[in-house]
Amino acid sequence: MDSFDDVIIDIKQLSFSRGERAIYDNVDIQVPRGKITAIMGPSGTGKTTLLRLIGGQLMPENGSILVDGKDIPRLNRRELFKMRSRMGMLFQSGALFTDISVYENVAFPMRVHTDLSEEMIRDVVLMKLHAVGLRGARDLMPSELSGGMARRVALARAIALDPEIVMYDEPFAGQDPIAMGVLVNLIRRLNRALGHTSIIVSHDIQETLAIADYIYLISDAEVVARGTPEEINNATSMKVRQFIQGLPDGPVPFHFPAGDYQSELLQDS
Amino acid sequence: MLDLLARLGHNGLKKLEAFGSAGIILMQSLIARPQPATMLPLVIKQIHFVGVLSLIIIVVSGLFIGMVLGLQGYTILVDYGSEQAVGQMVALSLVRELAPVVTALLFAGRAGSALTAEIGLMKATEQLSSLEMIGVDPLRRIVAPRLWAGFICLPVLATIFSLVGIFGGALVGIEWLGIYEGSFWSNMQNSVDFSEDILNGLIKAVVFGFVVTWIAVFQGYDCVPTSEGISDATTKTVVYASLSVLALDFVLTALMFGDL
Ligand SMILES: Nc1ncnc2c1ncn2[C@@H]1O[C@H](COP(=O)(O)OP(=O)(O)OP(=O)(O)O)[C@@H](O)[C@H]1O
Ligand SMILES: [Mg+2]
Numbered sequence: 001m002d003s004f005d006d007v008i009i010d011i012k013q014l015s016f017s018r019g020e021r022a023i024y025d026n027v028d029i030q031v032p033r034g035k036i037t038a039i040m041g042p043s044g045t046g047k048t049t050l051l052r053l054i055g056g057q058l059m060p061e062n063g064s065i066l067v068d069g070k071d072i073p074r075l076n077r078r079e080l081f082k083m084r085s086r087m088g089m090l091f092q093s094g095a096l097f098t099d100i101s102v103y104e105n106v107a108f109p110m111r112v113h114t115d116l117s118e119e120m121i122r123d124v125v126l127m128k129l130h131a132v133g134l135r136g137a138r139d140l141m142p143s144e145l146s147g148g149m150a151r152r153v154a155l156a157r158a159i160a161l162d163p164e165i166v167m168y169d170e171p172f173a174g175q176d177p178i179a180m181g182v183l184v185n186l187i188r189r190l191n192r193a194l195g196h197t198s199i200i201v202s203h204d205i206q207e208t209l210a211i212a213d214y215i216y217l218i219s220d221a222e223v224v225a226r227g228t229p230e231e232i233n234n235a236t237s238m239k240v241r242q243f244i245q246g247l248p249d250g251p252v253p254f255h256f257p258a259g260d261y262q263s264e265l266l267q268d269s
Numbered sequence: 270m271l272d273l274l275a276r277l278g279h280n281g282l283k284k285l286e287a288f289g290s291a292g293i294i295l296m297q298s299l300i301a302r303p304q305p306a307t308m309l310p311l312v313i314k315q316i317h318f319v320g321v322l323s324l325i326i327i328v329v330s331g332l333f334i335g336m337v338l339g340l341q342g343y344t345i346l347v348d349y350g351s352e353q354a355v356g357q358m359v360a361l362s363l364v365r366e367l368a369p370v371v372t373a374l375l376f377a378g379r380a381g382s383a384l385t386a387e388i389g390l391m392k393a394t395e396q397l398s399s400l401e402m403i404g405v406d407p408l409r410r411i412v413a414p415r416l417w418a419g420f421i422c423l424p425v426l427a428t429i430f431s432l433v434g435i436f437g438g439a440l441v442g443i444e445w446l447g448i449y450e451g452s453f454w455s456n457m458q459n460s461v462d463f464s465e466d467i468l469n470g471l472i473k474a475v476v477f478g479f480v481v482t483w484i485a486v487f488q489g490y491d492c493v494p495t496s497e498g499i500s501d502a503t504t505k506t507v508v509y510a511s512l513s514v515l516a517l518d519f520v521l522t523a524l525m526f527g528d529l
Contacts, residue, residue: 055402077406085404095395109403 004032008165008197009054014063016046016053023049025221026063036191036198038212040205040243041219044256047201048092050218051167054199055089056080067165085113088158092169092201094150096142102129102153103138109160128156131186133179148174155183159190166190167199172207180204184211205244209233217243291487297406298413298486311414312421319380319415319482320422324429326379327372331430334367335359335437342438343446352442353452357460359438360431364461364470365526368431369423370518373477376423377510381485384415385506388489389499397490412486419482420475427474469525476517481510 009031016024023046031037039047052058053065056072065072067083075083088109096105106125110116116124129135132152142150151174158166171187172180188211190196202208208215209229217225217232217240225232225240232240241247258264342355388411391397397407435457442448461467485506492502 052398057398057401081404081406084402087402089399089402091395091399091402093395095399097396097399098391098394112403112405 004030004035006033007031008033008068009199010064010066011054012064012066014053014060014065016049016058016060018049022221024060027218027221027223029216029223031197031199032214033197034191034195035213036187036200036211038200038202038208038215040202040208040215040217042243043203045218045220047218048169051089051169051199051201054167055084055087085109085161086164088161088163088166090151090155090158090166090168090171092173094142094147094154096145096150096154096157098142100141101138102134102140102142102145105142105153106157106160109157113161124160125156128160129153132156133182148176148179151175152179152183155186159196162194163196165197165199167201169201170203171200172202172204180207187211205246219243287491290491291483294408294412294487294490295416295483298408298416308414308417311410312417315414315418316422319376319384319418320426323376323379323422323426326375327426327430328433330371330375331368331433332437334371335363335434335439336441338362338367338434339438339441339446343442343448352446352448353456355438355442355448356453356457359442360435360457360461361466363431363434363438364466366470366518366522368427368434369470369473369477370514372427372430372474373423373481373514374511376419376426376478377481377485377507377514380419380422381481381506381510382503384419384482384485385489385492385503386499388412388415388486389492389494389502392490392492393494393496393499408490412490415486416482419485420478423478423481424471424474427470431470469521472525473518473521476521477514480513480517484510484513 007030009029011027011029014024014027014029015022029050039050041047049058053060054067054072056075059073064074068086070079070083072080072083096102097108100108103125106128107121110121110124125138126135129138132155134149134152134156137145137149137153142153145153151171155168155171158168168187171183175183184207187198187200191198200208200212209232212229214228215226215232216223219239225235225237227235233244235241235244338359339355342358343352346352346354346358388397391407391411397411400407400410439453443450443453488502488506488509492498
């Protein structure tokens with residue numbers, strides 16, 4: 001197991017379950033500061049859940065989640081909100097505020113957390129929207145955007161305050177190849193130029209292998225593999241190979257846990 | 270039998286738990302360091318949304334109810350030769366009962382259901398989560414302004430309802446049925462007392478405004494974030510709010526006028 005010089009998020013012995021089903025069972029994850037860390041794994045394993053745990057929206061049953069030395073589940077409301085102002089999160093669904101325009105959506109975090117003048121807010125908003133290629137869409141309402149556009153606006157909003165930690169939940173989903181390339185570059189640039197720590201949840205293996213510094217592969221409530229892109233690419237474990245190559249058969253289950261298929265079909269209802 | 274008891278107990282506990290979390294939400298939204306600069310514009314926007322946009326339905330209903338009261342009152346009172354008392358009857362029934370109650374019921378259907386659906390949809394589309402992640406408490410940003418708007422709007426709407434209703438009663442009584450105008454108004458003025466009638470009516474309206482908005486925002490905030498969850502919550506808002514208004518009306522009336 002590698003160890004990092006400078007860990008910003010240190011998750012120890014994390015356990016979390018939904019009803020009877022364990023989503024995480026005694027998991028350790030470290031996220032190095034200033035690097036791009038990717039979380040990969042089959043759909044429904046709990047990648048989004050992990051981001052919500054880090055953001056303090058869900059409480060773990062066990063274990064600690066240290067962000068810059070502070071244990072998220074033990075913070076009080078005020079400290080938690082303060083900590084969150086240092087994080088940016090791109091939600092899987094975008095989650096734009098539907099009652100205000102694209103411009104106001106991106107300006108929102110600045111209006112809440114800073115005393116910047118209107119001109120400065122305007123400059124930053126236009127810069128962020130330009131970076132995702134949507135400066136011309138600033139006066140549209142969220143309902144007038146396509147799915148891919150909405151996600152890019154949400155990305156612009158997530159990075160509006162230049163947070164130290166940015167969590168991207170599937171940033172590439174629904175993007176055409178050009179936008180995808182632009183986003184990959186944007187995330188890499190933000191990380192290299194500003195030293196953001198980035199956490200990316202993604203199913204796009206090639207893009208993720210290309211930009212991530214470190215990768216965690218999660219399946220069945222535990223970390224099945226971790227390492228640099230080369231290490232993951234060269235891994236010999238069947239589970240990892242199956243996931244990287246996208247094969248339907250192998251040790252990683254494609255199906256949500258269920259009873260035996262044959263007997264269920266034959267069974268009388 | 271035991272099963273039934275267990276289920277009853279379980280449901281009872283669940284209801285009690287919901288009531289508890291509704292109370293917590295109420296406290297956390299309202300008890301906060303006042304931030305008038307950010308709060309005021311939000312409250313004004315909500316007053317427009319729940320209040321101004323409910324005006325038409327309130328005015329139209331008030332007019333018709335006043336007219337019906339005038340007509341019904343006349344047909345009864347004319348047998349006793351006391352049709353001048355129609356004004357008094359219309360005004361008292363409106364100010365004391367009908368204006369706060371009917372306004373609250375209409376408000377629950379018009380604004381309460383909209384509030385629930387709006388907040389529920391924000392939850393379903395992760396807007397509440399993303400507010401939290403931006404570091405803004407959705408209870409203060411989304412829930413509190415709506416609660417305040419509800420408290421403020423309902424008494425105003427109920428007053429408008431009364432005024433329009435009285436106008437409707439006068440229209441029917443004086444213009445159509447030909448009651449002598451002077452005695453219609455003077456009877457009304459003599460019998461309506463400020464603290465006894467108008468103030469009590471306003472107190473009712475404030476209480477109803479509080480209860481209806483509280484139920485509406487809680488149902489939205491607490492709903493299961495799916496389309497069925499939202500439609501279920503919207504129905505619950507209208508049902509619970511209407512029942513609470515009617516039950517509370519009885520309690521308040523007993524407290525206010527019971528010792529007569
Ligand atoms: N609100 C909830 N209530 C109950 N179970 C939930 C809830 N949200 C998620 N789950 C369960 O938790 C598991 C993990 O969900 P999560 O959203 O973290 O998956 P994911 O890894 O992000 O998947 P995907 O790649 O499809 O987005 C899922 O199996 C889901 O059934
Ligand atoms: Mg997910």
